[in-house]
Amino acid sequence: MAEQAERWEPGALVYDPQARKVGEYRDSTGPYAMLRPVGGGREWEADPALIRAVTREERLSAEVKAANARSREGALTPHRPDDTDRPPAAVPGCVTCAELAARRDEARAAFDGSAETDANVLLRQHRRREHAGAPARRRIFRYVPYSIVQDATAEPEYEACCVSGDEADCGAGSGPRHDPAEVEEWQRRHTQETRHTRYRRNFADYAVMEPPR
Numbered sequence: 001m002a003e004q005a006e007r008w009e010p011g012a013l014v015y016d017p018q019a020r021k022v023g024e025y026r027d028s029t030g031p032y033a034m035l036r037p038v039g040g041g042r043e044w045e046a047d048p049a050l051i052r053a054v055t056r057e058e059r060l061s062a063e064v065k066a067a068n069a070r071s072r073e074g075a076l077t078p079h080r081p082d083d084t085d086r087p088p089a090a091v092p093g094c095v096t097c098a099e100l101a102a103r104r105d106e107a108r109a110a111f112d113g114s115a116e117t118d119a120n121v122l123l124r125q126h127r128r129r130e131h132a133g134a135p136a137r138r139r140i141f142r143y144v145p146y147s148i149v150q151d152a153t154a155e156p157e158y159e160a161c162c163v164s165g166d167e168a169d170c171g172a173g174s175g176p177r178h179d180p181a182e183v184e185e186w187q188r189r190h191t192q193e194t195r196h197t198r199y200r201r202n203f204a205d206y207a208v209m210e211p212p213r
């Protein structure tokens with residue numbers, strides 16, 4: 001009799017020590033936990049008694065790996081810098097390349113053959129200067145599309161500071177508060193007591209970068 005295994009939510013990332021990899025928990029089939037590679041792929045069967053929650057590092061590396069696999073699928077054909085027969089291609093992610101390629105496309109659209117050739121020459125030169133050497137694969141822009149979301153575990157903070165005064169600011173402050181109404185109340189009281197009327201207000205919250213799921 002196997003001991004009661006931990007329950008996982010579908011989609012939870014877990015580490016399978018037998019397969020030695022991180023997978024996305026799908027569901028249970030008979031005695032197995034069904035896991036899927038992060039970012040998709042064929043499911044595999046894992047022993048539910050052995051899998052455990054991923055560490056932060058494991059989660060990140062699995063997600064980066066999946067994102068990189070996705071960008072490789074968008075197959076960028078490796079460019080050969082010395083190939084002068086074909087028009088040079090823009091290297092993805094490079095602003096200069098994009099600009100020269102756009103200039104070339106405009107010229108082509110306007111049937112301006114010499115302008116098109118000029119743009120190609122410039123692009124080829126630029127590529128030789130800036131993009132020669134390392135294999136094309138390395139040019140893939142490794143971009144993980146994080147979402148920026150407010151951190152729900154930390155309350156936003158509001159604060160007002162009195163900046164009234166001729167020579168120097170008064171400097172009195174409400175201190176950080178979680179309720180903006182408290183800050184306003186402090187301001188009213190301070191103005192009543194001092195006739196000071198100018199405040200600097202700060203708002204702070206915390207944001208976390210969420211990797212794509």
Ligand SMILES: [Zn+2]
Nearest residue numbers: 091094096097
């Ligand atoms: Zn470039």
Ligand SMILES: [Zn+2]
Nearest residue numbers: 162170172196
């Ligand atoms: Zn003041």
